[in-house]
Amino acid sequence: MTVRLSEVAKGQELPALNVPVTREDLVRYAGASGDFNKIHWNERFATEVGLPDVIAHGMFTMALAGRLVSEWTGDPGAIVDYGVRFTRPVVVPDDGVGALVELTGKVAAVNDDGTVKVTITARSAAQGVLGGANAVVRLPA
Amino acid sequence: MPLDQSFIGREYPPTEPYEVGREKIREFADAIKDSSPVHRDAEAARSAGHPDVIAPPTFAVILSMGAHHAVVADTALGLDYSKVVHGNQRFTHHRPIRAGDVLRTQVIVEDITARAGNDFLTVRAEITTVDGEPVCTALSTLVARGTAEQGEQA
Numbered sequence: 001m002t003v004r005l006s007e008v009a010k011g012q013e014l015p016a017l018n019v020p021v022t023r024e025d026l027v028r029y030a031g032a033s034g035d036f037n038k039i040h041w042n043e044r045f046a047t048e049v050g051l052p053d054v055i056a057h058g059m060f061t062m063a064l065a066g067r068l069v070s071e072w073t074g075d076p077g078a079i080v081d082y083g084v085r086f087t088r089p090v091v092v093p094d095d096g097v098g099a100l101v102e103l104t105g106k107v108a109a110v111n112d113d114g115t116v117k118v119t120i121t122a123r124s125a126a127q128g129v130l131g132g133a134n135a136v137v138r139l140p141a
Numbered sequence: 142m143p144l145d146q147s148f149i150g151r152e153y154p155p156t157e158p159y160e161v162g163r164e165k166i167r168e169f170a171d172a173i174k175d176s177s178p179v180h181r182d183a184e185a186a187r188s189a190g191h192p193d194v195i196a197p198p199t200f201a202v203i204l205s206m207g208a209h210h211a212v213v214a215d216t217a218l219g220l221d222y223s224k225v226v227h228g229n230q231r232f233t234h235h236r237p238i239r240a241g242d243v244l245r246t247q248v249i250v251e252d253i254t255a256r257a258g259n260d261f262l263t264v265r266a267e268i269t270t271v272d273g274e275p276v277c278t279a280l281s282t283l284v285a286r287g288t289a290e291q292g293e294q295a
Binding site: 019025028029031032033034035058059060063064066070071074075076077079081082083085086135 | 168169171172173174175177179180189190191195197198199202203206207226227228229230231232233234236237280
């Protein structure tokens with residue numbers, strides 16, 4: 001399924017996406033990305049440096065938020081610009097449940113050059129975890 | 142000690158070439174639970190207009206973070222990496238990264254500021270093919286907590 005530029009209007013909401021995140025997911029992301037910082041898998045180390053528990057990689061949260069956009073466009077290659085600010089960590093307890101990252105987004109602008117700006121909201125444990133998150137996508141006409 | 146602002150604009154030598162493999166793209170897509178066939182199936186990617194499987198939009202972090210090592214390890218700059226958190230991240234894709242790409246990354250110190258006792262180091266990573274074709278510009282702000290001179294808000 002591919003969304004077309006002609007079908008898009010400012011204010012339109014993207015289909016929401018909820019992603020459960022467990023410690024196992026963080027270990028897999030660490031391996032795939034090469035970011036083995038211990039705050040993402042070692043509870044003893046995380047609490048020693050003042051964190052409440054193990055936290056997800058900010059880049060993992062950013063990747064999940066990117067999926068909200070690419071699952072809407074149907075083509076991950078449509079994303080030409082994508083930026084976020086990491087405001088709060090996603091805390092991932094080792095309790096058999098983990099964390100839930102809740103993603104919503106909407107069309108903020110249809111630009112003159114035919115690109116579309118999408119703003120993304122990412123929440124976990126009832127708090128925003130990304131700030132200023134937006135993506136610019138180029139859609140087929 | 143705040144970071145030395147004379148480092149703004151400094152360019153580090155480009156990294157050794159990184160060859161993007163189909164299986165690495167699949168591994169990364171699996172890790173972010175992205176099931177799109179354009180990350181796995183060359184035929185599906187071609188149907189979507191790409192010459193081969195393409196990487197997810199944040200795959201470039203593997204290259205940009207790898208290239209940051211040159212800045213982080215520069216003792217003359219003196220960033221205390223044990224106090225660093227990732228402040229923000231932006232990717233500008235000139236085209237998607239795809240399997241078979243052989244890429245180099247060059248990092249440039251874009252900006253250095255200090256606010257409320259924290260150092261903010263913004264690093265730009267220019268990811269290109271070895272032939273010089275622009276692929277992705279990654280802009281990362283690293284925040285070293287409590288390493289700058291104490292400000293009134295600290």
